[in-house]
Amino acid sequence: MSGRVMPCSPEEVGALFLFEKLTAEQLGRLCSEGQVELFDPGPVYAEGDPATCFYVMIEGTVVLSRRVGADDVEVNRTSQSGVYSGAMQAYLSDGEPRRYLNSMRVTEPTRFFVLSSDSFAAFMQEYFPMAVHLLEGLFYGSQTTQRAVGQRERLLALGSLSAGLTHELNNPAAAAVRATSSLRDRVAHMRQKLGVIASGPYHRDALKSLVDIQERTAERVAKSPALSPLEASDREDELADWLDDHGIQGGWQIAPTFVQGGLDVDWLEQVAAAVDAEMLQAAVGWLNYTVETELLMTEIEDSTTRISHLVGAAKQYSQLDRAPYQVVDVHELLDSTLLMLSGKMGSRVKVVKDYDRSLPRIPAYPAELNQVWTNLIDNAVSAINSAGGDGTLTVRTAQVHDRLLVEFRDTGPGVPAEIRGRIFDPFFTTKPVGEGTGLGLDISWRIVVNKHHGDLKVESVPGDTRFQVLLPLTAADPDPEPVQEPS
Incomplete structure (x- = not known):
């Protein structure tokens, strides 16, 4: 937008603090190449348009704003003569087109x-x-520094995630190894018991009944109900008494296994009715190995399923095999990130998921949103740990008007009011030296605001800090390049 051209006075231009040290010749050149323009109330230029002019205010009132989602947020309002804006980096010699x-x-x-x-x-x-040359060096040096530190920020996060994933994978893997070793031992004993039964004076029909009972016992184990500790203890006592009354040796050792497998006294009565009395001891021992084997195979299945789930979460988190821009369920992204960070959170941080599962899927860059979740969760955990006690991290989703809200609430000490306005600045950090780069929230802000046309804000009082990510429900024009570090 252009204003009305007015006469340019070198004396008036020279009175502006930006030009007060210039010579008369230099001021004359400025007035010959530039001009004074009068603007009526309204817009002068818009963010993102080609930066074609450098503006220095002589008199009036100017308002500067930044676009956040669909809104323009005021960042400065002044009537000070000499303030400047516009194509302030036009002198850079990299050949890149400049925009306001x-x-x-x-x-x-x-x-x-x-x-x-x-x-x-x-x-x-x-x-x-x-x-x-000095300004170029400062500008490009700052870019290089931010890029290098941003890379370190991601490497630190990767190290933390790797440690957590390794810890989470180790537990089910170790359980599967232990269960496999125990299973091998039980199968060996089962073969021995089978040999004893086969060499005994048992009729063919009795052996057939025993095999039928074994099959039905395996099915029963697969459907065993979950019992409370008190219910399990009472059933163990009942089974141990029944086994002792029927002359079964080691009944007190067998009873807990039978209870875990879902067997009860009624089931043992059916076994006793199906086999001869002299065969009952061998039948109970045989069924004990059957139950143990089924339980061990279930444990191996659960452990390997857990490993598969963890690998799937890592795949979901990294988005390595997926398009960079797609329609996603934010809950899947949140769950994979929480799982990846669970090792770092430990037992002192209680995680509460307050999800609105009815929310629609949204268009987004999922890998980059996972980076935002990682930064915000990591900050929340650090805040809770800094308080020296246990704490709660609540992850909430909801719809707020035409946007999707993802809120991370922690019970840490809070963000002091005097620094709340600086936490999204590059390189600003409250963490000890070596533990934080000061780019986590800056990168998160860029991903949410610049990349997704959303909003990122914080509300904080001691014991209740909430970082809120607001994302549009509908697609905006996708940015072709991923936001990986500040520019």
């Missing part, structure tokens, strides 16, 4: 000194070559 980083509007008739970006770049490079 914010939007500017005026609230009253306002005069600006306006210089085209090309003229501004030429003026800077001709009169201040050393300053331009």
